Every structure is written in C-alpha cells, then in structure tokens.
Amino acid sequence: MINEQYKKMLEGKSVIRQLSEFATARGKEIGYENVFDYSLGNPSVPVPEKFTEVMIDLLKTKTSMELHGYSPSLGIPSVKEKIAASLNKRFDMDYTGNHIFPTTGAAGAVAHAVRCVTKPGDEVLTFAPYFPEYNPYINMSGAILKVVPANTENFQINFEKLEEMLNEKTAALLINTPNNPSGAVYSTKTLEQLAALLKRKQEEYGHDIFIISDEPYREIVFEGVEAPYVSKFYDNSLSCYSFSKSLSLPGERIGYVAVNPRCTDAELISAMCGQISRGTGHNCPPSIIQLAVAEVLDITSDMSVYETNMNLLYNELTSLGFSCVKPGGTFYIFPKALEEDAVAFCQKALKYDLVLVPSDSFGVQGYFRMAYCIDTEKVERSLTAFRRFVKECY
Amino acid sequence: MINEQYKKMLEGKSVIRQLSEFATARGKEIGYENVFDYSLGNPSVPVPEKFTEVMIDLLKTKTSMELHGYSPSLGIPSVKEKIAASLNKRFDMDYTGNHIFPTTGAAGAVAHAVRCVTKPGDEVLTFAPYFPEYNPYINMSGAILKVVPANTENFQINFEKLEEMLNEKTAALLINTPNNPSGAVYSTKTLEQLAALLKRKQEEYGHDIFIISDEPYREIVFEGVEAPYVSKFYDNSLSCYSFSKSLSLPGERIGYVAVNPRCTDAELISAMCGQISRGTGHNCPPSIIQLAVAEVLDITSDMSVYETNMNLLYNELTSLGFSCVKPGGTFYIFPKALEEDAVAFCQKALKYDLVLVPSDSFGVQGYFRMAYCIDTEKVERSLTAFRRFVKECY
Numbered sequence: 001m002i003n004e005q006y007k008k009m010l011e012g013k014s015v016i017r018q019l020s021e022f023a024t025a026r027g028k029e030i031g032y033e034n035v036f037d038y039s040l041g042n043p044s045v046p047v048p049e050k051f052t053e054v055m056i057d058l059l060k061t062k063t064s065m066e067l068h069g070y071s072p073s074l075g076i077p078s079v080k081e082k083i084a085a086s087l088n089k090r091f092d093m094d095y096t097g098n099h100i101f102p103t104t105g106a107a108g109a110v111a112h113a114v115r116c117v118t119k120p121g122d123e124v125l126t127f128a129p130y131f132p133e134y135n136p137y138i139n140m141s142g143a144i145l146k147v148v149p150a151n152t153e154n155f156q157i158n159f160e161k162l163e164e165m166l167n168e169k170t171a172a173l174l175i176n177t178p179n180n181p182s183g184a185v186y187s188t189k190t191l192e193q194l195a196a197l198l199k200r201k202q203e204e205y206g207h208d209i210f211i212i213s214d215e216p217y218r219e220i221v222f223e224g225v226e227a228p229y230v231s232k233f234y235d236n237s238l239s240c241y242s243f244s245k246s247l248s249l250p251g252e253r254i255g256y257v258a259v260n261p262r263c264t265d266a267e268l269i270s271a272m273c274g275q276i277s278r279g280t281g282h283n284c285p286p287s288i289i290q291l292a293v294a295e296v297l298d299i300t301s302d303m304s305v306y307e308t309n310m311n312l313l314y315n316e317l318t319s320l321g322f323s324c325v326k327p328g329g330t331f332y333i334f335p336k337a338l339e340e341d342a343v344a345f346c347q348k349a350l351k352y353d354l355v356l357v358p359s360d361s362f363g364v365q366g367y368f369r370m371a372y373c374i375d376t377e378k379v380e381r382s383l384t385a386f387r388r389f390v391k392e393c394y
Numbered sequence: 395m396i397n398e399q400y401k402k403m404l405e406g407k408s409v410i411r412q413l414s415e416f417a418t419a420r421g422k423e424i425g426y427e428n429v430f431d432y433s434l435g436n437p438s439v440p441v442p443e444k445f446t447e448v449m450i451d452l453l454k455t456k457t458s459m460e461l462h463g464y465s466p467s468l469g470i471p472s473v474k475e476k477i478a479a480s481l482n483k484r485f486d487m488d489y490t491g492n493h494i495f496p497t498t499g500a501a502g503a504v505a506h507a508v509r510c511v512t513k514p515g516d517e518v519l520t521f522a523p524y525f526p527e528y529n530p531y532i533n534m535s536g537a538i539l540k541v542v543p544a545n546t547e548n549f550q551i552n553f554e555k556l557e558e559m560l561n562e563k564t565a566a567l568l569i570n571t572p573n574n575p576s577g578a579v580y581s582t583k584t585l586e587q588l589a590a591l592l593k594r595k596q597e598e599y600g601h602d603i604f605i606i607s608d609e610p611y612r613e614i615v616f617e618g619v620e621a622p623y624v625s626k627f628y629d630n631s632l633s634c635y636s637f638s639k640s641l642s643l644p645g646e647r648i649g650y651v652a653v654n655p656r657c658t659d660a661e662l663i664s665a666m667c668g669q670i671s672r673g674t675g676h677n678c679p680p681s682i683i684q685l686a687v688a689e690v691l692d693i694t695s696d697m698s699v700y701e702t703n704m705n706l707l708y709n710e711l712t713s714l715g716f717s718c719v720k721p722g723g724t725f726y727i728f729p730k731a732l733e734e735d736a737v738a739f740c741q742k743a744l745k746y747d748l749v750l751v752p753s754d755s756f757g758v759q760g761y762f763r764m765a766y767c768i769d770t771e772k773v774e775r776s777l778t779a780f781r782r783f784v785k786e787c788y
Contacts, residue, residue, distance in 0.1 A: 001565045001601050002659050003513050006666040046458035055453050064440035068643035104498075104676050111675030119397050133672065140673025171395045207395050249462035251681030265396050272400040278527065279534025280674040281505030282498050286683055287645030 014132070015361045016040065019346075023355045030353070036382035037355045038370035041180065041331065043248040045301045045373075051247060054295040058288060071287040074274045075102035075256075079294040086297040087258060091229040094261050101273040102285050104253035106216040109240030110137050112273040113257050114172065117210040117238070118143040122171035124212075127157060128363035129334060131180050131214075143171065147363045155184035155325050155334070157194060166201050172210040173198070178217040178227060181362050181369035182334040183310070183327020185227045195234040202236075208264050211237040216255070217330040219246040219300050222307045225328035235262040238269070243293050245331075246300040254289045306331040309372040309379045316383045320390050331373040334359070338394045342366050352389040354382060408526070409755045410434065413740075417749045424747070430776035431749045432764035435574065435725065437642040439695045439767075445641060448689040452682060465681040468668045469496035469650075473688040480691040481652060485623040488655050495667040496679050498647035500610040503634030504531050506667040507651050508566065511604040511632070512537040516565035518606075521551060522757035523728060525574050525608075537565065541757045549578035549719050549728070551588060560595050566604040567592070572611040572621060575756050575763035576728040577704070577721020579621045589628040596630075602658050605631040610649070611724040613640040613694050616701045619722035629656040632663070637687050639725075640694040648683045700725040703766040703773045710777045714784050725767040728753070732788045736760050746783040748776060 016039055023037035058067055074080075080097035087095050103109040118124060120142025126134055128150040138145040148165055151158035173194075177186035186194075198209050213230040218241065221227040231237040242255035259269040277283050284290070310327055317324055317335050324335035337345035342358035346368055349356050359367035372379060410433055417431035452461055468474075474491035481489050497503040512518060514536030520528055522544040532539040542559055545552035569588075571580035580588075592603050607624040612635065615621040625631040636649035653663040671677050678684070704721055711718050711729050718729035731739035736752035740762055743750050753761035766773060 001511060001513070001516065001604075002663075003510055003666065005513070006510060006669045007659065007662060009669040010662060010665050040464075042459075042464050044459070047462050052453050056450055059446050059449050059453075064642055065436075065438070068441050068645045070434075070436050070644045107675035107677060109675070111673070116397055116400060117395060119395070119399070122395065136669075136672040137675055210395075248458055250464045251462045253677060253680050265401065268401060268404060269396075271404050272397065275400045275403040275530075278530040279505070280676060281501035281503070281531055282674060282676045283501060283647060286647050286680050289680055289682075 016132075016357055019355050019357055022350070026353065033378070035353050035355065036378065036385055037374065038372060039355045039357055041371045041373060043245055043250060043301070043331075043373050044375065045248055045303060045305055047248045048296060048299050048301055050299060051249070051292060051296050054292045055288070058291055067288055067291070069287070071284050071290060073277065073283050074270055075100065075284045076287065076290050079290045082294045082297060083256060083258070091232065093229070093231065095258055096261070098267065098270060099259040099261055101257040101259070101270040102290055103255050103257060103273075104282065104285050105244055105250070105255040106214055106240045106242035107133065107137065108253070108282070109242070109255050109257045110134075110174065110212060110214055111141065112276050113212045113238040113240055114138055114141050114143055114174070115276045116269050116272045117208070117212070118171040121169070123167070123169045124172045124174055125162065125165055125170060126174040126176075127162075129155070129179070129181050129359060129367065130363050131176060132361045134174060138174065145174075150364050152364070155179060155182035156186060156190045159193060159197065163197065168205050170201070170205075170209055172212050174212045174214060175230065176214040177230065178221060178329030180217065180330055181332045181357075181359070182325060183330045183332045184325060185221060185225055185328035186230075188226070188228045191228055191230060191233040198234060208236050210263070212240060213237055214240050216242040216245050220303055220306055220331060221329040222310065222327065227329060231258070231260045235260055236264060238263070246303075247293070247296065248301040252289050254285050254293055305376055306373060308376050309374070312376070312379050312383065313370065313372055316386060320386065331371060333370050333372060334367050335370075337366050337368050338390065340366050342368050348393050349389055352385040354385050354389060410526075410751055413749050413751055416744070420747065427772070429747050429749065430772065430779055431768065432766060433749045433751055435765045435767060436644060437639055437695070437725075437767050438769065439642050439697060439699055441642045442690060442693050442695055444693060445643070445686060445690050448686045449682065452685055461682055461685070463681070465678050465684060467671065467677050468664055469494065469678045470681060470684050473684045476688045476691060477650060477652070485626065487623070487625060489652055490655070492661065492664055493653040493655055495651040495653070495664040496684055497649050497651060497667075498676065498679050499638055499644070499649040500608055500634045500636035501527065501531065502647070502676070503636070503649050503651045504528075504568070504606060504608055505535065506670050507606045507632040507634055508532055508535050508537055508568070509670045510663050510666045511602070511606070512565040515563070517561070517563045518566045518568055519556065519559055519564060520568040521556075523549070523573070523575050523753060523761070524757050525570060526755045528568060532568065539568075544758045546758070549573060549576035550580060550584045553587060553591065557591065562599050564595070564599075564603055566606050568606045568608060569624065570608040571624065572615060572723030574611065574724055575726045575751075575753070576719060577724045577726045578719060579615060579619055579722035580624075582620070582622050585622055585624060585627040592628060592630075602630050604657070606634060607631055608634045610636040610639050614697055614700055614725060615723040616704065616721065621723060625652070625654045629654055630658060632657070640697075641687065641690065642695040646683050648679050648687055699770055700767060702770050703768070706770070706773050706777065707764065707766055710780060714780065725765060727764050727766060728761050731760050731762050732784065734760050736762050742787050743783055746779040748779050748783060
C-alpha cells in the first residue's frame with residue numbers, strides 16, 4: 001500500500017531548487033554565463049589535487065578486498081583515529097577514534113545525531129535564519145523542530161527569545177556556525193552565554209540538553225574573524241561535519257559526527273549511530289571515500305575566492321543602500337531586501353537575471369540569500385545588473 | 395536526552411559478527427589461513443579491472459564540478475538511464491531512468507522500498523530462512539516483519555503457511571532470490587504461484603500488496619539453473635539491487651531500487667524514495683561511484699570460484715551424511731546440522747576451527763550456514779577438518 005505521507009511530500013517543492021531550475025532554463029535562452037545565479041551552494045573551486053592523487057594511488061596500490069571490502073559498520077578504525085587526531089591537534093580536544101562516526105555528509109551527521117539525543121515528541125530548537133532542510137532532518141526523526149526568532153542586529157543568538165522557548169521538552173539545540181544563510185560566525189561571547197544558559201536549564205529540568213552543531217562551513221572563515229570550536233564550550237555537544245565545502249566534493253557525501261568525550265554516554269553514541277544506520281540501510285560511507293579523505297584532513301581547497309566575492313558584494317550592496325551584516329565566513333550573504341516582501345523583491349530581480357533566494361524559507365521575512373560560490377568575474381558583472389535593478393525599481 | 399531505544403539496541407550482538415570476531419581472534423593465535431572462516435559474506439574475488447580503470451579515468455578526465463559536484467537528490471540522470479537500459483535489455487522490461495533510484499546498496503534499497511509501500515503498523519511478510527538484518531530494515535521503518543515458516547524440502551515458498559499468514563494488514567512481501575542463506579533460487583513455478591496468490595489477495599482485500607525483491611545475488615547463479623526476473627511476474631514489485639556481490643565492492647555501498655513501470659504510482663515512487671532520503675540525511679550515493687558503476691553494468695567479477703567451492707562442499711557434505719538442498723546460486727550453503735541444536739553443533743565445530751553460523755538467527759532451527767566466498771584451496775583443506783569433526787563427534 002503506497003505510503004500517503006511520502007506521496008504528499010512530493011507536492012512541496014524547495015524554493016531554492018525551483019530558482020536553480022529557473023536559472024538553468026534561463027541559461028539555455030541567454031547563455032548560462034549571463035545568468036547571475038546566486039541560488040545554490042555548490043562549491044565552485046576545484047577539489048585539492050592531493051585528493052585526486054590519493055584516490056588514484058588507493059586504486060592502484062590497494063588490493064580489492066582492502067579497498068572495496070565491507071567497512072565495519074561504525075566506520076574504518078584507522079580513518080576514525082586520523083580524524084580524531086586531526087581534531088585534537090587543531091582544537092585541543094581529546095577525541096579517540098571511538099568518538100567519530102563517519103556519515104554521508106553533515107546531513108547524515110545531523111540526522112543521526114538528532115536520533116541519538118531525542119525521542120519522538122521531544123523539541124529541538126534552532127535559530128532563524130536557518131537551513132530549510134533542517135525541517136525534514138529533524139521532523140522525520142519524530143522530534144519537533146521549533147525556530148527561535150532571529151537576532152537581526154548581527155545574527156548572533158536572540159537570547160531573550162531562546163529563554164522564552166526553552167522548556168521541559170527541549171532535548172537539543174541545533175546550531176550552525178558559520179551560518180547558512182547569514183554568514184555569521186558565533187563569537188566566543190555568544191557560545192559562552194549559550195553554554196551557561198543550557199547548563200542552568202539542564203539543572204532546572206533535571207535532564208540533558210544537547211547541542212547539535214552543524215559545521216560544514218567550519219573551514220570557510222574570513223580574515224580577522226575568529227571561529228571558536230563549539231564543543232570547547234559545552235560538554236553535551238555533537239559536532240556534525242562535512243567535507244563537502246572544505247574539499248569541494250558535495251557529491252561524494254562524506255562527513256562525520258564527532259561525539260564530545262565529556263558528554264553523557266560519550267562512549268556509546270557512535271555505536272548508537274550505527275544502530276540508527278542499520279534501520280535506514282545506509283550503513284557507513286563508501287570505503288574508498290573514507291580512506292581518501294583521511295589522507296587530506298589538514299588541507300582544503302583554495303577558498304580565497306569566496307572572501308574576494310564577499311567583499312565585492314558587501315561593498316557594492318552597502319553602497320547601494322542595502323542594510324547588511326558583514327559575513328564572517330561561508331559563501332553566503334544575507335542582505336535586507338529593499339521592500340518588505342522579499343518574494344516580490346526577488347521576483348523583480350529575476351528581470352535583471354539576478355537569481356536571489358527570498359528569506360522566507362529560512363524563517364525570516366524581508367531578506368534574501370546570495371550563494372556567491374561562483375566566479376569572481378561573474379560577480380563583477382552582476383554588480384552592473386544590481387545597480388540597474390536598484391535604480392529602476394527602488 | 396539520550397534515546398533509550400537505540401541505547402538498548404546495543405545489547406543485542408549479531409551472531410554472525412561475533413563468530414567473525416572469533417575467527418579473527420583465533421587467526422591471531424594459529425594464523426588466519428588455518429581458520430576455516432565461513433562466517434561472513436564478504437566477496438573474495440577481486441573487483442573487475444575495468445571498474446578500477448573507469449574510476450581512474452573519471453578522476454583524470456572529469457572536472458571537479460562534473461565529478462564531485464552535488465548529484466541530483468534522485469540520482470544522476472545519465473546513470474539512471476544506463477541502468478534502465480541494461481535491465482530492459484537483459485530482462486525485457488520497460489524501465490526509464492525515472493524508475494531507478496540509486497541507493498547505498500541493497501540494504502538502502504530495501505529500507506527505502508519498504509517505507510514507500512507501507513505505513514507504521516502494516517505487516518511485511520518474509521520467508522524463513524531469511525537474512526537477519528531484515529529485522530532492523532523493516533521494523534525500524536514502523537512496519538512489522540512477520541516470518542513465514544520455511545519449506546525445508548527445497549527452500550521454495552511454503553504456500554500453505556503463507557496463505558494462513560496473509561491478512562488485511564499485509565502491505566508487502568519481502569523475498570530474496572537467489573537466497574541468503576539457503577542458496578535456493580525461486581523457480582518460474584514458484585513465482586507464478588506467488589503472483590497468482592497475491593493478485594487474488596489484492597482483490598480480496600481491496601488494496602495493493604507489493605513484492606519487495608531483494609536481489610543482491612541476482613548474478614550469482616550456477617550452471618543449469620534458471621533465475622527468473624521477479625518483476626516479470628508481478629506488477630506491484632520493487633527490485634532492490636546491489637553491486638556489492640557482482641562487482642565485489644560491498645564497501646562502496648552502491649545499488650538501486652528499480653520500480654516496476656506497471657506498479658501503482660510507478661511514476662512517483664522514485665521521488666518518494668528521495669523524500670525518505672531527505673529525512674535520514676542520506677541523499678544519494680556518492681557521485682563518483684554512481685558514475686563508475688554505470689560504465690560496468692554488463693560485466694561482473696569472475697565469480698566461477700563460488701560454483702567450484704559449492705560443488706566441493708556439497709559433494710563432501712552429502713557424502714558425510716549431511717542432508718542438504720543443493721544451492722542454485724549465491725555463495726552460501728545451508729545444510730542440516732547433525733543434531734537438533736544447531737548452536738551446540740556449531741560450537742563443537744569451532745574446536746576443529748570450522749566457523750559455521752547456526753541457523754537460529756535466520757528463522758529456522760537445526761541448520762547452519764556456510765559463506766564459501768573464500769579461496770578454494772582453503773575450502774579443500776577444510777574438508778579434512780569436516781571429516782574429523784563428523785567422525786569424532788557424531
């Protein structure tokens with residue numbers, strides 16, 4: 001019997017995907033190089049050459065069984081140990097391989113983490129503006145996603161609203177720093193204040209409250225900005241990482257959950273992730289991809305273009321009169337639209353072949369997101385379109 | 395708050411894994427070459443050279459974005475079309491790319507398929523002896539797995555028991571031919587009889603009953619045996635395939651669901667799989683692995699060793715007095731133990747360094763499974779151990 005719930009989900013279409021499809025279709029009319037497609041966060045810089053070399057080397061030197069045989073369902077031990085060692089060195093943590101659970105990207109990591117630390121009906125709080133895919137990741141686990149309104153001053157945390165929304169049913173907070181879509185990076189002060197509040201609330205409610213920290217943009221931080229490591233501030237924390245952005249390989253679906261060694265049941269959570277994977281038939285990520293990323297843990301793609309693009313856009317947009325919090329990282333910028341209705345604003349921009357995503361699906365009204373992981377040359381040309389758009393429409 | 399359900403699941407340990415760990419530990423004492431480890435179904439023959447060549451070629455010739463960029467969440471269209479074309483050619487079907495949903499192996503395929511065609515509380519029937527991982531795949535979806543007792547005469551379907559167990563709540567049947575652990579291949583007669591029964595029951599109950607056909611061993615069929623394609627017999631069928639066994643790359647987690655173009659909502663089911671994947675954060679399999687298998691769809695590893703091993707074991711075991719249905723495919727054999735208690739039997743065999751899996755976890759008592767995906771030379775040496783074991787213990 002066909003499952004009506006999943007069938008019904010087909011009706012809702014992602015706004016981002018629709019815009020991306022529009023951009024592709026428009027590209028066929030006028031040439032894709034003439035569409036200023038800021039819709040999708042698909043990294044534009046190439047994978048590091050070293051990654052390709054490692055892959056070829058694995059294919060040429062390992063036996064079939066070593067390379068393509070079953071990986072243990074909790075991941076390949078040597079890979080987990082290397083990830084732990086790299087995190088310990090960079091962030092002064094004390095992970096062991098046992099605290100690392102390899103996943104299919106940060107999406108897989110968040111989906112596993114939430115199942116470990118909630119039961120159906122529990123509440124998970126996240127903060128606007130937020131990545132809209134958090135809705136399926138959380139709600140399809142049985143937990144309920146609630147959104148704390150934005151602090152639009154600087155896109156740090158709105159603590160007043162957070163404190164109002166915390167309650168006995170709160171099992172976890174899902175945070176994302178550096179943030180998609182705002183580009184904001186949570187400061188040490190924000191993380192200290194968050195940790196202090198949660199410690200108090202854990203005592204008050206008499207149960208754990210976990211931080212699930214979604215960190216795919218951890219390595220994309222701009223000059224002069226400090227990006228503190230979330231798990232340094234709070235024991236009950238699970239770091240969810242993806243190599244998609246730092247190594248430019250989103251298609252290869254590789255990341256991990258790093259379980260804070262000081263959290264409740266720290267020694268069990270990786271194994272619990274393994275049980276969750278059994279039920280979804282996902283098991284662990286492909287063995288060759290696990291083995292390859294383990295050899296390039298301490299390098300990234302050359303991501304300097306993102307900062308160049310950010311500065312170009314930030315300077316032009318603010319000089320055109322846009323109100324905008326300067327991004328500290330990621331490849332997103334999140335300016336205020338020039339009218340209250342961001343959907344109408346982005347609709348008008350399409351006439352100038354500017355593909356911008358209205359903020360509504362990120363849980364905030366009146367803003368728009370630009371994913372500037374595109375060529376700088378194209379960003380520069382888009383500025384002319386922006387000037388015309390603003391001059392003619394506002 | 396730690397999820398107690400997943401935590402509790404850690405207490406149950408897979409018998410197969412425990413035996414495999416025993417074999418590894420014993421191997422450290424006496425040399426692994428002296429342990430007759432028949433526990434795990436990890437293919438022993440190498441991946442086809444062509445697969446390795448294709449991977450290296452992709453890495454050397456494709457741009458980073460083409461190779462490692464986001465795959466559409468329903469899979470790469472060109473890959474899906476090639477899989478459809480290959481199936482159409484081989485099995486006279488009429489799949490389009492839209493009917494193919496790439497997954498992380500057959501496990502991922504079954505886990506998606508069951509969610510598409512059941513709702514929580516629905517019953518899924520499978521047939522003893524069966525792969526024990528069906529329990530998490532089905533039960534963690536919210537559906538309930540029920541096991542139809544074995545037809546021990548030939549390990550075809552026990553239709554009498556099946557008819558007793560079919561009821562209004564039956565949403566799907568999960569079948570596995572060629573079968574793990576029995577090695578049996580369902581005959582045309584079995585599949586015709588099954589299809590006729592289900593068509594009658596669909597009418598009687600006024601709702602669809604799907605066949606979820608788990609087919610990782612589809613390409614491992616022995617001389618003189620015909621392995622009919624399940625979806626030729628019954629419209630409401632979903633084929634779940636894995637390249638793990640045919641290409642010897644279980645670690646790379648690649649397979650697919652092929653939706654029968656004549657089933658209910660055939661045009662929607664792939665997209666529904668995509669929605670299910672969103673919720674588990676799994677999305678589609680890695681892009682490079684999708685692209686690589688699409689180039690080797692019509693070849694397999696050299697799997698002749700499995701038939702050689704099967705014949706050696708079958709001949710020796712039957713001459714030693716074991717009662718045994720001759721496998722038609724796979725790399726498993728499932729003889730009757732020489733005493734009623736298969737656990738006790740397998741325990742005694744360990745003294746001869748014969749690692750056999752008792753049948754209890756496969757839903758049948760009094761049998762044992764041997765996974766003979768090992769070197770023929772080792773199979774030959776194990777026969778001496780078998781002779782001593784039988785002579786001294788029975």
